[in-house]
Amino acid sequence: MTTTFQLLDVGDAKLAHRRIGHGPDLVFLHGWPLHGATFRHVVPHLAEHFTCHVLDLAGAGQSEWSEQTTFTLEAQSQRVIRAIDQLGLARVGFVAHDSGGCIARLAAARLGGRCTGIVSGNTEIAGYRPPMLVATVAMRHVPGGGALFRALLGSRAFLRSPMGFGGAFDDLSLLEGEVRTLFVEPLREARAFSGAWGVVRDFDWRTIDELERVHRAIVAPVLFVWGRDDPWFPLARLVPTMPAFGGGARVEAIPGKVFAHEEHPARFAELARGHFASWLSTPDAAHA
Numbered sequence: 001m002t003t004t005f006q007l008l009d010v011g012d013a014k015l016a017h018r019r020i021g022h023g024p025d026l027v028f029l030h031g032w033p034l035h036g037a038t039f040r041h042v043v044p045h046l047a048e049h050f051t052c053h054v055l056d057l058a059g060a061g062q063s064e065w066s067e068q069t070t071f072t073l074e075a076q077s078q079r080v081i082r083a084i085d086q087l088g089l090a091r092v093g094f095v096a097h098d099s100g101g102c103i104a105r106l107a108a109a110r111l112g113g114r115c116t117g118i119v120s121g122n123t124e125i126a127g128y129r130p131p132m133l134v135a136t137v138a139m140r141h142v143p144g145g146g147a148l149f150r151a152l153l154g155s156r157a158f159l160r161s162p163m164g165f166g167g168a169f170d171d172l173s174l175l176e177g178e179v180r181t182l183f184v185e186p187l188r189e190a191r192a193f194s195g196a197w198g199v200v201r202d203f204d205w206r207t208i209d210e211l212e213r214v215h216r217a218i219v220a221p222v223l224f225v226w227g228r229d230d231p232w233f234p235l236a237r238l239v240p241t242m243p244a245f246g247g248g249a250r251v252e253a254i255p256g257k258v259f260a261h262e263e264h265p266a267r268f269a270e271l272a273r274g275h276f277a278s279w280l281s282t283p284d285a286a287h288a
Helices: 073-087 099-114 131-141 145-152 172-176 178-187 190-201 205-209 211-217 235-244 265-275
Strands: 006-009 013-021 025-029 051-056 092-096 115-120 222-227 249-254
Touching: 006 073, 013 073, 025 073, 025 099, 051 073, 073 099, 092 099, 099 115, 099 205, 099 211, 115 265, 131 145, 131 190, 145 190, 172 178, 178 190, 205 211, 211 235, 222 235, 222 265, 235 249, 249 265
Parallel strands: 025 051, 025 092, 092 115, 115 222, 222 249
Antiparallel strands: 006 013, 013 051
């Protein structure tokens, strides 16, 4: 995936944007505490048929932000819409995972018919407060909680634990390779950690509690590509929420946990392409 990017000024932040491929427009939204490079093995499978717009959200990757930037999921979704408008995209599909999946749903509800569909990996579930996420968010109330969390990122045992990346991957050897280089090591630097911790600091449970209302407002079809062994967002909790989606929703379970798209990118991309297949045959598919 290209390292070349442009910065999109969306008001209180500048989002790093990478454009790869040609065809209908797909916007890629990463989760926490990652950045757009998490789609590096997914995008090549889709770029032949779609224009892939990979964003680094505020607080992550090459994006720019300030002390005035807020990192709530609602604020992130509004920035994504501003970025879409700035890029002049008439219609978009979303490919997302983790908190990016929640941001995609919030944006899709506002975009109405401009959103053609959503493919999301494991992500927040309407009305469900995962115990490990509760514990992570609670650290913001602990004196020195941020510093403690940053220090824990240097612990191999913590990284491999359920509270660390052990709850995200089946194959923990990945934590010794490019996942560590791209996502873990940068978080130990002050600037990157301040952005990641800002997401924890500003996390608002009300957004999760009100997701069912958001789901009813989404008119586009939604596909969840779910790592079936996810300890954070259990598949059994997701399935009962399917009927609430205004445009319909279904789930495909694949091996893996929270970041199943990292371990099985080809399968994730195959399912995404199938979800958006009908768009490829429509007149606007050739606009890009």
